[in-house]
Amino acid sequence: MKTRMQHVVSLCLTLALALCLALPALAAEPRLGAGDTGTITLSGMEDGAGATAYKVIDVRYDYTADSPEEPAYSWAAEAAAWVETNFPDYIGANGEVTKAYSEAGAEAMKALADKMAAAIRAGGITLGGTPASNNSLTGLAMGSYLILVEGGAKVYSPALVNVVPVWDQATESWTLPEQDLEVTVKASSLTLEKTADKAQAAVGDTVTYTLVAAVPQYPANATNKGYILSDKLPDGLTLGAVTVQGVAADGQETLLTDGTHYTKATEGATRPDAANTPVSFKLEFIYNQISSYSSIKVTYTATVNKDAVVTDGNVNNAYLDYNNDPYGDATWQTVADEKTVYTYGIQVKKTDGADQPLSGAEFTLSTDEEGKDVIDFVGANGVYHKAEASETGAATVAVDGEGNLTLSGLDVGTYYLTETKAPGGYNKLSAPIEITITDAKNANGDAAPDGIVDDEGATTGYVQATVVNTQGFVLPTTGGMGTALFTIAGVVLMGASVLVLALFVRRRSSAK
16 A cells, blocks of 8 residues: 555655646747748828838758758848849858948948838839838848838938847747837938018118028938028018028038039029929039038018019018938928018098098108208109109109008008198198107017008008198188278378378478
């Protein structure tokens, strides 16, 4: 009995030992299979952009032995010939990836990715690509992938990403990462900011505009590096001098020159959009001459002229046109900004006391109450604009046959309207009329004129003024006595004059 019990215990121990020995095997992760794939999730991509992964390096793996072979990596057959021609240090016998490639730094990898991306787009390398879906590249077999991001408004740089097995010490097995590989794509975001030194101006005033545009970081082997700045001025602004500077990352500014860093065009200049939109000036930059700058700064002046619009303001638009696909077709993206300069006016209605229009009145407009700083105007028939420097203006302006007078091209401020000639049969005003143009809402030039409205409340940009004249002398009377008194007074004065003259003559005769 004792012997039988010993056999039972021995058998149980053996089974327990066997079970313990089997536990690690039962807990081990499944072996890496030939059909196992990885996923790359991309971040930093904007809406409208798409990514494609091109496999350029294969992983040599023995699925029977469940371990990588030596050498572990070899260039994909479609890419090997190109690598041997362009980067011979990176490829060895039978297409193996060399130690020189494995030890290459980030800049070397960047150069390789750049040149290889250009070759793929140019047809120098024929590779099948895996497109991304919702910014994820799925079903990727083990290997190294060149990822190209295209579309959208940003300029994206190519990237090399590895999907390779890793040794799991806990399970003592080779596996692909359980979690997706997360990669942040590198891209240049292009911006354009336009500013003006004033938002309100009169005809003849000069406005200074500044454009600051970011410089894209195109890869060295990019085939499309177009970068153009332009501006479209309205009819009411005349273009002046244009200055271009490159701005370094530390803020240091360097003057750039036409013909070396860019080409300037004015007459017949158009943007590179589908409509070939006309512009007032265009600066087409030579990218390799400006790539070291973080931004470009353009300063230019514009003079408000006689065609300046009063009510809606004078809008000019700046454009940054650039190639957003470094290796593909020469497609263009645009960033735009605008600024508005407002100019104002005065509208006068000349009437009598009964609100009837009067013609024949003439005025001057000055910036001082004494009427010394008179503004010259050009026009006729009651409509005038402030004279430009090249025009011969006149200080006197006249209402039309309906008693209307419009003066345009003025800045905000206080003005004095002085009547120099009254309508026939009416009294001329003895003092100037003070008229103030204010537009507080438009102080920053970001809204239409505010508080300058017509009788119906519509915004016009003109200050309305009604000027009333009275007719002749108006004195109090009581019947005809007033006239009689004047007649008697006249006779008395005449008699006194005769008497004084007679006395003077008599004294002179006596003296002789």
